[in-house]
Amino acid sequence: MERQAGELFEEFQELTASEFFRKNKQMLGFSGKIRSLTIVFHELITNSFDAAEEAGILPEIKIDLQRLDKDHYVLKHSDNGPGIPEDYVTKVFCTMFAGSKFRNIQSRGQQGLGCSGCVLLSQMTTGKPAKVTSAYKENGKIKAVEMVLKMDVKTNQGLVLEKREVEADKTGVQIELHFKDVSYSLSEQGAYEYIRRTMIGNPHSKIIFRDPTGHKYIFKRASDVIPPLPKEVLPHPKGVTADDLIFMAKHTDKRRFRSLLTSSLSRMSTKRVNEIQEITGIDLNKRPKDMQWDEAERIVELFAKMDFMAPPTSGLIPIGKEQIEKGMIEILNPEFVASTTRKPVTYRGGVAFIIEAGIAYGGDSGRMVGEQRKAEIMRFANRVPLTFDQGSCAITEGLKSIDWKRYGIRDMDNAPITIFVNIVSTQVPYLSTGKQSVAPEPEILHEVRQTTMKIARQLQKYLRAKKAAKEEALRAKVFDTYVPVILKEAANLAETEVPDYQPVLEKVTRRAQAELLGEPVDEE
Amino acid sequence: MERQAGELFEEFQELTASEFFRKNKQMLGFSGKIRSLTIVFHELITNSFDAAEEAGILPEIKIDLQRLDKDHYVLKHSDNGPGIPEDYVTKVFCTMFAGSKFRNIQSRGQQGLGCSGCVLLSQMTTGKPAKVTSAYKENGKIKAVEMVLKMDVKTNQGLVLEKREVEADKTGVQIELHFKDVSYSLSEQGAYEYIRRTMIGNPHSKIIFRDPTGHKYIFKRASDVIPPLPKEVLPHPKGVTADDLIFMAKHTDKRRFRSLLTSSLSRMSTKRVNEIQEITGIDLNKRPKDMQWDEAERIVELFAKMDFMAPPTSGLIPIGKEQIEKGMIEILNPEFVASTTRKPVTYRGGVAFIIEAGIAYGGDSGRMVGEQRKAEIMRFANRVPLTFDQGSCAITEGLKSIDWKRYGIRDMDNAPITIFVNIVSTQVPYLSTGKQSVAPEPEILHEVRQTTMKIARQLQKYLRAKKAAKEEALRAKVFDTYVPVILKEAANLAETEVPDYQPVLEKVTRRAQAELLGEPVDEE
Amino acid sequence: MNNDAKLEAKLNRKNIAINKLKSLGETIIEDVHQNKVPALRVPSRGTSNIVYDDIKRHYVLGDRYGKRSLGNVKQIKKIGQMVYTANFCKDLVAREKTATLRELYYISEGWDVDFGDQQESNIVGEDLEVTLGMTREDLGLMPEEDGASVYGKITLQEGDIEINALRAGKSGYTISPTIDEVEFVDHDVKRVIAVETMGMFHRMVQEEAYKKFDTLIVGLKGQAARATRRFLKRVNQELKLPVYICNDGDPWGFHIAMVIISGSAKLAHVNHDLATPDAKFLGVTASDIINYDLPTDPLKDIDVLRLKELSKDPRYQDENWQMEIKKMLKIGKKAEQQSFSKYGLEYVVDTYFPEKLEQLE
Amino acid sequence: MNNDAKLEAKLNRKNIAINKLKSLGETIIEDVHQNKVPALRVPSRGTSNIVYDDIKRHYVLGDRYGKRSLGNVKQIKKIGQMVYTANFCKDLVAREKTATLRELYYISEGWDVDFGDQQESNIVGEDLEVTLGMTREDLGLMPEEDGASVYGKITLQEGDIEINALRAGKSGYTISPTIDEVEFVDHDVKRVIAVETMGMFHRMVQEEAYKKFDTLIVGLKGQAARATRRFLKRVNQELKLPVYICNDGDPWGFHIAMVIISGSAKLAHVNHDLATPDAKFLGVTASDIINYDLPTDPLKDIDVLRLKELSKDPRYQDENWQMEIKKMLKIGKKAEQQSFSKYGLEYVVDTYFPEKLEQLE
Numbered sequence A, B: 001m002e003r004q005a006g007e008l009f010e011e012f013q014e015l016t017a018s019e020f021f022r023k024n025k026q027m028l029g030f031s032g033k034i035r036s037l038t039i040v041f042h043e044l045i046t047n048s049f050d051a052a053e054e055a056g057i058l059p060e061i062k063i064d065l066q067r068l069d070k071d072h073y074v075l076k077h078s079d080n081g082p083g084i085p086e087d088y089v090t091k092v093f094c095t096m097f098a099g100s101k102f103r104n105i106q107s108r109g110q111q112g113l114g115c116s117g118c119v120l121l122s123q124m125t126t127g128k129p130a131k132v133t134s135a136y137k138e139n140g141k142i143k144a145v146e147m148v149l150k151m152d153v154k155t156n157q158g159l160v161l162e163k164r165e166v167e168a169d170k171t172g173v174q175i176e177l178h179f180k181d182v183s184y185s186l187s188e189q190g191a192y193e194y195i196r197r198t199m200i201g202n203p204h205s206k207i208i209f210r211d212p213t214g215h216k217y218i219f220k221r222a223s224d225v226i227p228p229l230p231k232e233v234l235p236h237p238k239g240v241t242a243d244d245l246i247f248m249a250k251h252t253d254k255r256r257f258r259s260l261l262t263s264s265l266s267r268m269s270t271k272r273v274n275e276i277q278e279i280t281g282i283d284l285n286k287r288p289k290d291m292q293w294d295e296a297e298r299i300v301e302l303f304a305k306m307d308f309m310a311p312p313t314s315g316l317i318p319i320g321k322e323q324i325e326k327g328m329i330e331i332l333n334p335e336f337v338a339s340t341t342r343k344p345v346t347y348r349g350g351v352a353f354i355i356e357a358g359i360a361y362g363g364d365s366g367r368m369v370g371e372q373r374k375a376e377i378m379r380f381a382n383r384v385p386l387t388f389d390q391g392s393c394a395i396t397e398g399l400k401s402i403d404w405k406r407y408g409i410r411d412m413d414n415a416p417i418t419i420f421v422n423i424v425s426t427q428v429p430y431l432s433t434g435k436q437s438v439a440p441e442p443e444i445l446h447e448v449r450q451t452t453m454k455i456a457r458q459l460q461k462y463l464r465a466k467k468a469a470k471e472e473a474l475r476a477k478v479f480d481t482y483v484p485v486i487l488k489e490a491a492n493l494a495e496t497e498v499p500d501y502q503p504v505l506e507k508v509t510r511r512a513q514a515e516l517l518g519e520p521v522d523e524e
Numbered sequence C, D: 001m002n003n004d005a006k007l008e009a010k011l012n013r014k015n016i017a018i019n020k021l022k023s024l025g026e027t028i029i030e031d032v033h034q035n036k037v038p039a040l041r042v043p044s045r046g047t048s049n050i051v052y053d054d055i056k057r058h059y060v061l062g063d064r065y066g067k068r069s070l071g072n073v074k075q076i077k078k079i080g081q082m083v084y085t086a087n088f089c090k091d092l093v094a095r096e097k098t099a100t101l102r103e104l105y106y107i108s109e110g111w112d113v114d115f116g117d118q119q120e121s122n123i124v125g126e127d128l129e130v131t132l133g134m135t136r137e138d139l140g141l142m143p144e145e146d147g148a149s150v151y152g153k154i155t156l157q158e159g160d161i162e163i164n165a166l167r168a169g170k171s172g173y174t175i176s177p178t179i180d181e182v183e184f185v186d187h188d189v190k191r192v193i194a195v196e197t198m199g200m201f202h203r204m205v206q207e208e209a210y211k212k213f214d215t216l217i218v219g220l221k222g223q224a225a226r227a228t229r230r231f232l233k234r235v236n237q238e239l240k241l242p243v244y245i246c247n248d249g250d251p252w253g254f255h256i257a258m259v260i261i262s263g264s265a266k267l268a269h270v271n272h273d274l275a276t277p278d279a280k281f282l283g284v285t286a287s288d289i290i291n292y293d294l295p296t297d298p299l300k301d302i303d304v305l306r307l308k309e310l311s312k313d314p315r316y317q318d319e320n321w322q323m324e325i326k327k328m329l330k331i332g333k334k335a336e337q338q339s340f341s342k343y344g345l346e347y348v349v350d351t352y353f354p355e356k357l358e359q360l361e
Helices: A005-011 A017-023 A033-054 A086-094 A114-126 A191-201 A242-250 A257-264 A270-280 A293-305 A321-332 A394-400 A442-494 A502-516 B005-011 B017-023 B033-054 B086-094 B114-126 B191-201 B242-250 B257-264 B270-280 B293-305 B321-332 B394-400 B442-494 B502-516 C003-033 C073-094 C101-110 C118-132 C198-206 C226-238 C251-262 C268-274 C286-291 C301-312 C319-331 C337-343 C347-360 D003-033 D073-094 D101-110 D118-132 D198-206 D226-238 D251-262 D268-274 D286-291 D301-312 D319-331 D337-343 D347-360
Strands: A060-069 A072-079 A130-138 A141-152 A157-166 A172-179 A206-210 A216-219 A336-341 A345-347 A351-361 A367-369 A372-374 A376-381 A384-386 A417-425 B060-069 B072-079 B130-138 B141-152 B157-166 B172-179 B206-210 B216-219 B336-341 B345-347 B351-361 B367-369 B372-374 B376-381 B384-386 B417-425 C039-043 C050-053 C058-061 C065-069 C149-151 C154-158 C161-164 C182-187 C191-195 C215-219 C243-246 C280-283 D039-043 D050-053 D058-061 D065-069 D149-151 D154-158 D161-164 D182-187 D191-195 D215-219 D243-246 D280-283
Touching: A005 B130, A017 A114, A017 B017, A033 A060, A033 A072, A033 A114, A033 A172, A033 A191, A033 A384, A086 A114, A086 A130, A086 A141, A086 A157, A114 A130, A114 A141, A114 A172, A114 B242, A130 B005, A191 A206, A191 A216, A191 A321, A191 A376, A191 A384, A191 A417, A242 A257, A242 A293, A242 B114, A257 A270, A270 A293, A321 A336, A321 A351, A321 A417, A336 A442, A345 A442, A351 A442, A376 A394, A394 A417, A394 A442, A417 A442, A442 A502, A442 D003, A442 D073, B017 B114, B033 B060, B033 B072, B033 B114, B033 B172, B033 B191, B033 B384, B086 B114, B086 B130, B086 B141, B086 B157, B114 B130, B114 B141, B114 B172, B191 B206, B191 B216, B191 B321, B191 B376, B191 B384, B191 B417, B242 B257, B242 B293, B257 B270, B270 B293, B321 B336, B321 B351, B321 B417, B336 B442, B345 B442, B351 B442, B376 B394, B394 B417, B394 B442, B417 B442, B442 B502, B442 C003, B442 C073, C003 C039, C003 C073, C003 C118, C039 C073, C039 C118, C058 C251, C058 C268, C065 C073, C073 C101, C073 C118, C101 C118, C101 D198, C101 D337, C118 C268, C149 C198, C182 C226, C191 C198, C191 C226, C198 C215, C198 C337, C198 C347, C198 D101, C215 C226, C226 C243, C226 C251, C226 C268, C243 C251, C243 C347, C251 C280, C251 C301, C251 C319, C280 C347, C286 C319, C301 C319, C337 C347, C337 D101, D003 D039, D003 D073, D003 D118, D039 D073, D039 D118, D058 D268, D065 D073, D073 D101, D073 D118, D101 D118, D118 D268, D149 D198, D182 D226, D191 D198, D191 D226, D198 D215, D198 D337, D198 D347, D215 D226, D226 D243, D226 D251, D226 D268, D243 D251, D243 D347, D251 D280, D251 D301, D251 D319, D280 D347, D286 D319, D301 D319, D337 D347
Parallel strands: A060 A206, A376 A417, B060 B206, B376 B417, C191 C215, C191 C243, C243 C280, D191 D215, D191 D243, D243 D280
Antiparallel strands: A060 A072, A072 A172, A130 A141, A130 A172, A141 A157, A206 A216, A336 A351, A345 A351, A351 A417, A367 A372, A376 A384, B060 B072, B072 B172, B130 B141, B130 B172, B141 B157, B206 B216, B336 B351, B345 B351, B351 B417, B367 B372, B376 B384, C039 C065, C050 C058, C149 C215, C154 C161, C154 C182, D039 D065, D050 D058, D149 D215, D154 D161, D154 D182
């Protein structure tokens, strides 16, 4: 029995983003009990960090995780950031796709889903509202408001259930959320390990964490330097697509396409624009809105052929050698640590990135598995620990491809080593939705290898010196023991007296020392 | 230098779903050139199937894929479905989160992202608009309209660039899209294989596909039976969460919670509602909107303890044994085929599902790898082929855990076998965002194994009979050859004449036959 | 035995072999005449049919049989191979020739029922042995491998040649596979000492152990060949000489000795011809390792496993063996024969052997 | 040689060995007197110092040296081991005794510079050989393994014992490691045929090949031991007897022959004493496989690999070898010596050997 189209479309409807993600929470990373909780920690911590740093404040976060029942937790998360103005509180916590991080800027979070996603998960699993206190400065004075919020998924808006002004002596945001169907775990993918790694990547921050058993961990600040704020950088010509150009053209306030190009792209001089006009024959004086797709496409094709200066890297703020080492020493208490931050380079022709890496050896480096310490790899993107999907990540792949034996590490997997790698970029090329692994672009693989190999050589030097010291003692003993008996036996063989061998013994000992220290040996 | 919160929120903005997915297209499954194109095929084909079947029409799809340039393709996709009323065309193709499939119904697609996602990808990679022709019946007459559409990502709405009425003699939708950055491949994860598998899961459909080389594949219909339309089924009490109850309560038009329960859940009688009221002490006469979270939670907890009839399965429409075999015969031309459809059962306490499986052996079964045919597993969910992430899928896991040697397949991996498994459910528990693998719920694993083992026994019987026939011929020959020469040699050994051995020869041949057929052998 | 007696014995052996082979054919032909499907009963050599005989002190076959029927597709080829092989052997014995199993395998190329591989022909050879109750040497099928080297005052006769094992070179007389055709003519020794390695053999020759101990020296070269075991049994039985075995001090050395003493499970059907139950294990024991403070290697996993197997083996149930196995497991060490050289090359002959022989005799 | 000359030659060998060993000690002590760090120059045995000598037709060592210095931590232990071993050997030679490498290893337990494992003591043994330019047999260090079996009309003298290899038993006379102390007293043969397996050896004895071909039969037992190679060289040189080698028809059989003919790379420093460049490979060749239609096995991957290696080996550059290797690769098959039994046990002696000898002589 055939039915007409009209009938069939009676049930047609549109969903809001909140409704959609309510049905598809795994798209927000909420799949599995342990992972779900780690994602919540991740979203709240990165948000607090970004806010504090943007406001020029050394981040300090207090987290209190209580277990009420088997799978039921209450999470209190408070920061010392600049706070959220009252008007924006519901948007930040209750509206999907709302945020301030949609620019071409190096930042930890990026999707505009983080905080509202946590509230959605809380509400879906417990029905409880979120309690938010925001203290912020307005006209130089601190104002604080406490709100109880629910998310209305039908409209993708927050509903304020309660609101009252409160007293506060410093700025910051506190949020209290209930969760069910999540689980706190000490495993490598659990919330605790997430915090520990976060501290290594962010030694300028302080986190006080009370776990469900009531144990209080204080992760101290290893450095008092607030990282400089990353600047927004104009996209590099080699990094834009035709669609990007058209999108810019549609939303610009420039009157001419040429001025759009120079003002919206980096490394784009008037001279270059003239060249483009000449080669493509496109009239760049036309209004941006009149730009055609095929014209945009021809321009992008030309970009690929032109030489541009590498993208400006003022937007990239690495952690830096000193800070990385401070962080690793604070957390791992190693016997040796080395780190380095490379110069910026680009992948896919125009996206700038920096790789920095650190190695810690001995002490608490590595991960205890049973009785033994095993090597561990800590991956970071813009200081954020990457916890899942390590298999296909450029960082893992780069590190695994290194021939560690060349650096004096015979059995890499079972060495007491922690390797830290951070990729810094305005556009980290993630492999998957969850942003948990970095695509193995050839340039990134190359940098990860080079960076790590450089510090591995330092580790090798350290290990070698340690071994050499041991050996020197051994060698002196070897000569003392063997020279007399061998000469006695040789005399026996020659059927003669044992000669005075003291001068020869001294000679060989001297020579052996010289050899050990790499000095020239006098050959006879 | 500290900055105030107000300053920081100047750049705060909200995105539409389209804007969001423009920046995060990998969340729609568009990652990698081959995969992107396969996902496009998948979205368009499933949409056409669902539409045709809902309207009671045997689906017929024509696909024409042209390659204009290295990575540049034009895809023309047309179906014989009921068409889309003019007013809905832009919504279907240009609005994210819009669709008619958000009910608790067995369907192929489900997210409201499919068609609009394809248009977004086309537009992002080529800047070209989509060309859609929709022919549909209105008041019994066919009306057809051709539209050229763009998606306005800023508003998540379609922009009609051109529109004109056209002539049409039957209903259906045709869409023409340009793509770059995609790739047509014959690999297991490519578009061609996707169609081939689709045909096995949907033997009642017809697809005519012209590939980029101009070769025209006609996948003929193996069956003329339109599958019955799945009915919407009320959720089973064991399958709902507290959040679901609250959500229902909020959007119902019932006046009392008790009537909400009986009308919104299956297997929920008045007697049951009274029980619930008695045990929980909750007044179920109250208005749905007054239902508190903890009350909903207590009701759900009680559901878990109560015995309910299994969920109604009228909503589940399997392909069916006959249809599966027709499909496999049509496409694989095997020397042996067997299939079976199991009775519905439930997982996680309340979600009904059906597993059906088929095995084809010989002919074109299996996959050519180099010179050799290897076993292939075809996974389906509600008739839709699952192409990616096979590793962790319940179907793969279930099949791999079978001891194939017990069924006469010594080297499973290298056997000319195709195994087909389809899971039918209103809620297939997908593992990942891309809906490409089924979570290994214990009940599903169990069903996959049982179903497959049942038909594997039939295959074993077939293989055994085939082998036995071969052996019988062989045995007769063995006796004919050996008995005379052995007796000659024995006579030689005994230094005597060769006796007349005809009777003995007949005797052994008779006995061997009996043995082969499992009949009792007369022992001396 | 005088020469006539010898000749008679030899002829006798030959006739018995030919008759037994002939009767195999007769059984089959007789079955055909009686219109029965011919079948041969072959004593089973499966582990469950191999029994340790406490009285005989070696393994023997039990009384279970397998069938080779002309009416069974799987067995018909085997029965064919047996008949062909029997004919081949009958010819060998009649012509007083021998052949190796390898040659048998290649010869079968010309048969209507040939062997698929060497393994198959070996099994049929054994089938014939157990079915007829004769050793394969009796049937003319010789092993490839030569037996041990023998040094010392013994005179043997092979055919019409007399050999003095003190005058056959420093490496001594080599026991050939046809040892049963060798006669002991004369000897002037009081005992036999068999050693595992040729290194030790040469040491003993060099240190004149044959004079010091009035002994034959037998260099086993590892696991003793069938011919060697037959030789040791014959010198023990016919010449009433005590036999001592000195091997490496590890489970493998123990077992080389034990196979000489009590036979192997695999050859249960011919152990009555091969085992020398009165032979004695002289060393190296775990006690020796401790008492002589020998240089050792740690036991490997496989050594430990093997020792534990031995401790359950019926042949090792005697108290002494049990004690030595336990002791070795406890110290976790093994030692080679040659490790006595730690105390100088002569030590083993000058000190170790005299002390141990005194203990045992 | 008469007896006096023999004795003198023997004493001479003994004195040379002792003097060479002594001078090793003297070099070291002299260095100390001159206040130099003592060091020994040991000819390198690395592959790059092993050269095929076209004139001598075998591998020889080149002129590269390595150093063992008392001033080098890694070398000091080696030099110590060498000196201790030299003293041990000097004592052996002086007392006219021999020891195996295994015994040397255990003896070293009492030294101040002992060996970590057998491998180490083997290497030092070789170091001593090349440094002094003497074989280790000259230094009293004997291999464990006995040499080949010899059957046929030859009389040898070991010490004061005369041995007739036709009267030493069916398995013949066993070449002992001390072959250099054996004198050839008398013989009545025209040639020597060496065969790879004892199965073939016994076949030849049984079929009286020694009579038919006036030949010595030598049973190599696989890869020829040093003593066997020395024996073959000596019969070839001293008795001017042509030597023929008949092995399995596969790369391994080829190479067993080639090592007898041209020596091995590993023993380049003693090849002048071991190689018999005039010895000839009789079979089984790839041509034989085809001409005699022998039962074969397919070449395995490793066989093919080995054949390809051989084809590049300088010892195989002769036209005939190249042709046979190519042919074997082409037919992809190999055959064993014993596969001639396909035509009956006697065929190999009655037909194959006469035909092949005629071709070669």
